[in-house]
Amino acid sequence: MQINLSDMSDFARGSAFLGTGGGGDPHLGRLFCETAIRQYGAPKVISLDELDPEANVYTIAMMGAPTVIVEKLICGDDAILAIKKLESITGRPATALMPIEIGGINSTLPIALAARLGLPVVDADGMGRAFPELQMTTFNVYGVPLSPFVLADEHLESVIIEAMDGKSAESIGRAVAMQMGLAVMISCYPMKGADAKRAGIAGTMSAALGIGRAIAEGRRHGDPVQNLLSYLRTTAYYHHCREIFDGKIVDLLRETTRGFSIGRCTLEALDHSQSRMEITFQNENLVARQDGRLRAMVPDLICIVDRETGEPITTEALKYGVRAKVIAASVPPMMRTPQAIDCFGPRAFGIDEDFVAIENLT
Amino acid sequence: MALPGGPEHMRIGVDVGGTNTDAVLMAGHQVVAWSKSPTTADVSTGIQNAIQSILSDSGVSPKDISVVMIGTTHFTNAFVERKHLLEVGVLRLALPAARGIPPLADWPEEMKRAIGEHIFDVSGSYQYDGRTNSALDEAAVAAAADEMVRRGLKSVAITGVFSHVKPDMELRAGEIVAERAPGVSISLSHRIGRLGMLERENATVMNACLADLSTRVVRSFGEALQRLKIDAPFFVSQNDGTLMSGATVQKYPVLTFASGPTNSMRGAAYLSGLKNAIVADIGGTTTDVGVLVNGFPRESSVTVDIGGVRTNFRMPDILSVGLGGGSIVRTGGAVSVGPDSVGFELIRQARVFGGDVLTASDIAVAAGLAEMGDKSRVSDLAPDLVSRALAAIQFKVAEAVDRMRTSAEALPLILVGGGAVLVSGAVPGAAEIVRPEYAAVANAIGAAIAQVSGEVDRVFAYAEIGRDTALGAASAEAIEQAVAAGAARQTVQVIDVEEVPLAYVPGGAVRLRVRAVGDLVH
Numbered sequence: 001m002q003i004n005l006s007d008m009s010d011f012a013r014g015s016a017f018l019g020t021g022g023g024g025d026p027h028l029g030r031l032f033c034e035t036a037i038r039q040y041g042a043p044k045v046i047s048l049d050e051l052d053p054e055a056n057v058y059t060i061a062m063m064g065a066p067t068v069i070v071e072k073l074i075c076g077d078d079a080i081l082a083i084k085k086l087e088s089i090t091g092r093p094a095t096a097l098m099p100i101e102i103g104g105i106n107s108t109l110p111i112a113l114a115a116r117l118g119l120p121v122v123d124a125d126g127m128g129r130a131f132p133e134l135q136m137t138t139f140n141v142y143g144v145p146l147s148p149f150v151l152a153d154e155h156l157e158s159v160i161i162e163a164m165d166g167k168s169a170e171s172i173g174r175a176v177a178m179q180m181g182l183a184v185m186i187s188c189y190p191m192k193g194a195d196a197k198r199a200g201i202a203g204t205m206s207a208a209l210g211i212g213r214a215i216a217e218g219r220r221h222g223d224p225v226q227n228l229l230s231y232l233r234t235t236a237y238y239h240h241c242r243e244i245f246d247g248k249i250v251d252l253l254r255e256t257t258r259g260f261s262i263g264r265c266t267l268e269a270l271d272h273s274q275s276r277m278e279i280t281f282q283n284e285n286l287v288a289r290q291d292g293r294l295r296a297m298v299p300d301l302i303c304i305v306d307r308e309t310g311e312p313i314t315t316e317a318l319k320y321g322v323r324a325k326v327i328a329a330s331v332p333p334m335m336r337t338p339q340a341i342d343c344f345g346p347r348a349f350g351i352d353e354d355f356v357a358i359e360n361l362t
Numbered sequence: 363m364a365l366p367g368g369p370e371h372m373r374i375g376v377d378v379g380g381t382n383t384d385a386v387l388m389a390g391h392q393v394v395a396w397s398k399s400p401t402t403a404d405v406s407t408g409i410q411n412a413i414q415s416i417l418s419d420s421g422v423s424p425k426d427i428s429v430v431m432i433g434t435t436h437f438t439n440a441f442v443e444r445k446h447l448l449e450v451g452v453l454r455l456a457l458p459a460a461r462g463i464p465p466l467a468d469w470p471e472e473m474k475r476a477i478g479e480h481i482f483d484v485s486g487s488y489q490y491d492g493r494t495n496s497a498l499d500e501a502a503v504a505a506a507a508d509e510m511v512r513r514g515l516k517s518v519a520i521t522g523v524f525s526h527v528k529p530d531m532e533l534r535a536g537e538i539v540a541e542r543a544p545g546v547s548i549s550l551s552h553r554i555g556r557l558g559m560l561e562r563e564n565a566t567v568m569n570a571c572l573a574d575l576s577t578r579v580v581r582s583f584g585e586a587l588q589r590l591k592i593d594a595p596f597f598v599s600q601n602d603g604t605l606m607s608g609a610t611v612q613k614y615p616v617l618t619f620a621s622g623p624t625n626s627m628r629g630a631a632y633l634s635g636l637k638n639a640i641v642a643d644i645g646g647t648t649t650d651v652g653v654l655v656n657g658f659p660r661e662s663s664v665t666v667d668i669g670g671v672r673t674n675f676r677m678p679d680i681l682s683v684g685l686g687g688g689s690i691v692r693t694g695g696a697v698s699v700g701p702d703s704v705g706f707e708l709i710r711q712a713r714v715f716g717g718d719v720l721t722a723s724d725i726a727v728a729a730g731l732a733e734m735g736d737k738s739r740v741s742d743l744a745p746d747l748v749s750r751a752l753a754a755i756q757f758k759v760a761e762a763v764d765r766m767r768t769s770a771e772a773l774p775l776i777l778v779g780g781g782a783v784l785v786s787g788a789v790p791g792a793a794e795i796v797r798p799e800y801a802a803v804a805n806a807i808g809a810a811i812a813q814v815s816g817e818v819d820r821v822f823a824y825a826e827i828g829r830d831t832a833l834g835a836a837s838a839e840a841i842e843q844a845v846a847a848g849a850a851r852q853t854v855q856v857i858d859v860e861e862v863p864l865a866y867v868p869g870g871a872v873r874l875r876v877r878a879v880g881d882l883v884h
Contacts, residue, residue, distance in 0.1 A: 032462045035462060035464065067873060070558045070560070072460060072524075154458040155496070248765075
């Protein structure tokens with residue numbers, strides 16, 4: 001499989017959907033990929049099955065603030081440095097790249113870097129969506145250490161972090177990222193092919209592309225949201241999916257706490273039933289309740305899309321009056337095990353409730 | 363509302379649209395005369411005709427005119443149609459950042475060809491808090507300027523990382539280019555856009571490619587007034603409904619890109635006396651719906667594509683729906699109106715004008731809401747069909763209004779534009795429907811009543827300096843900018859404060875946008 005120039009807009013749209021409101025606008029990631037693919041050609045995308053158990057798999061991502069990234073854009077050489085630095089620490093040259101998260105801008109970076117370095121990209125990731133913190137991955141849950149962890153900036157300065165655990169690496173890393181200007185490249189979770197097969201979520205790059213294509217195709221035939229749902233039902237992970245609300249945004253509350261955009265978005269039904277849905281978010285959408293009744297919760301996906309075009313709406317772009325549909329979908333079983341729920345279930349976001357899967361809700 | 367010149371002086375407002383040039387003569391709050399004439403290719407003849415007509419109608423002497431305000435979509439049209447554009451030297455101050463996404467990366471091929479691909483990347487950038495990220499490489503700027511001269515470029519766009527936070531490097535680079543390449547037109551991004559370097563750079567390049575056209579158009583405005591023996595200064599309205607001088611629009615033509623809809627909304631606010639309302643401007647092809655907040659159009663928070671290029675400059679948040687006097691009415695099964703329209707062919711294709719296309723205008727005539735053409739040509743329409751078509755129109759307007767509402771509270775709806783008669787009954791979601799006099803020339807009136815503004819859009823560290831200090835500093839700076847732009851200090855007030863907390867950034871960093879406006883000193 002390949003992701004070509006002509007696929008990038010669909011891929012970016014699918015990534016925005018899997019970003020569940022967070023992860024930043026993938027537009028810049030898309031331009032970065034397109035620039036790299038024009039110059040170096042499209043990279044090969046390989047499945048976890050095809051991956052050599054002895055392969056050296058590296059991640060590449062950006063850490064910082066979307067509002068800074070839109071100003072500094074993407075350098076690229078810093079990403080190569082982060083990977084090279086990590087190689088020199090582990091003593092193992094990278095043989096494949098893989099996204100940490102498949103939502104937002106970070107799903108696109110490994111494609112561009114793989115093109116530049118002539119490496120394949122692994123069709124898998126560690127989040128199956130987007131999450132706000134670096135330790136919230138299946139890699140971490142299933143025993144792949146986050147450290148050693150390299151941060152690099154556009155001056156080609158780099159910092160190596162060897163932390164005691166994922167959560168500590170995240171908080172040290174965030175402090176360093178701030179000092180480095182809040183738009184830095186990171187490479188971490190260096191792993192063997194065998195680790196990736198065990199701890200990675202297979203097929204999520206294909207899924208992002210499929211989602212983007214389903215929305216685009218639905219637009220040509222008149223019902224993008226329905227087409228999207230039909231597609232999700234054919235996927236291995238997201239098949240428990242449904243439209244949980246059709247309404248208009250009537251209230252929006254946002255505040256910044258602990259470096260995150262935390263808030264609540266309220267929608268009112270368009271069918272005059274007065275029914276309301278409340279979605280709480282911490283960059284990404286966390287919990288959706290309709291008239292007090294739980295409809296979906298993290299880590300299951302809660303995505304707000306434009307009701308006419310199916311275009312995913314990021315948390316930053318939510319505004320009063322937007323008519324939207326809310327789509328909820330299941331995540332892979334490996335993201336719903338007790339240890340996974342400990343890492344990125346409701347309690348990891350301060351919501352003192354047990355996780356209930358979407359298929360067990362009505 | 364206090365107006366420049368006071369009630370004893372006469373002001374002229376002009377709106378140069380794609381089809382018509384409207385002019386209005388105002389004395390204080392009174393509309394003395396108004397006219398509509400066809401827009402001409404040279405712009406100035408159309409303006410001259412429109413103004414001549416109101417002067418003749420009113421008998422007012424040209425020397426009694428104290429100020430002329432012009433709104434125009436001419437620059438937008440020129441860019442979209444790729445007419446009269448200059449090739450541009452694109453100078454980006456960012457290295458070592460941003461290398462992965464070169465300038466013009468997201469421009470359509472034909473647009474790139476129109477402006478050439480003269481790209482120059484040099485070192486120089488700030489951090490989000492204004493700290494230097496990389497020093498400006500002055501030698502590289504000079505070398506770039508020399509190369510631009512060698513290539514015969516006449517216009518340069520300069521964009522730096524976080525230049526809207528701190529413009530110093532852009533200003534210095536501008537000085538160097540001016541020294542090495544005398545006579546070259548220079549566009550600086552911090553004067554044009556806000557956060558988001560790619561979009562700001564795009565807008566700056568768009569501006570630069572219009573440099574030659576803007577010089578000619580501004581000159582032709584002046585000449586049109588001269589030929590009319592109007593000695594008064596003229597101003598041009600910008601996207602947010604405020605004014606800039608001829609000299610400013612010559613340098614920053616891109617700031618007029620959305621002035622058309624803004625002026626009609628501001629005109630609607632003025633004519634109705636309402637400051638918070640929804641405005642629907644119903645034209646021949648589309649209905650533009652926007653929201654007035656404190657007398658100004660609410661701005662769009664998302665990027666706006668113009669000619670296929672993403673921009674982030676100040677634009678009113680407008681929802682355009684395919685509904686107007688020329689909208690085609692279909693009657694097979696459910697009755698539908700639009701979104702397609704016969705457009706300027708209305709006077710040939712509509713039933714009442716002898717054509718055979720059933721349009722929204724025919725429905726209006728059949729329902730007795732408007733008088734035009736030959737009413738007998740629609741007498742065969744069943745009353746039930748007419749009322750169902752009117753209901754479909756009503757539904758479209760209601761849906762657009764509902765979508766644009768800023769809060770759950772119902773707001774008044776102001777109807778302007780030639781197609782306003784199409785809406786006959788109550789609109790759900792509108793507290794009341796207001797149909798002001800002179801609604802047909804609301805845009806020219808919007809131009810005539812414009813004010814001047816100042817704006818600050820920057821990231822502040824609330825945790826360090828506190829919210830009150832940050833708000834105070836930003837407000838004071840916005841007021842100073844309004845005064846610098848020509849506002850009378852005692853009339854300046856802060857009309858808009860927007861706080862956006864930055865995600866993923868600890869330390870209470872908040873992006874703060876403050877806008878102040880005031881009346882023009884005259």
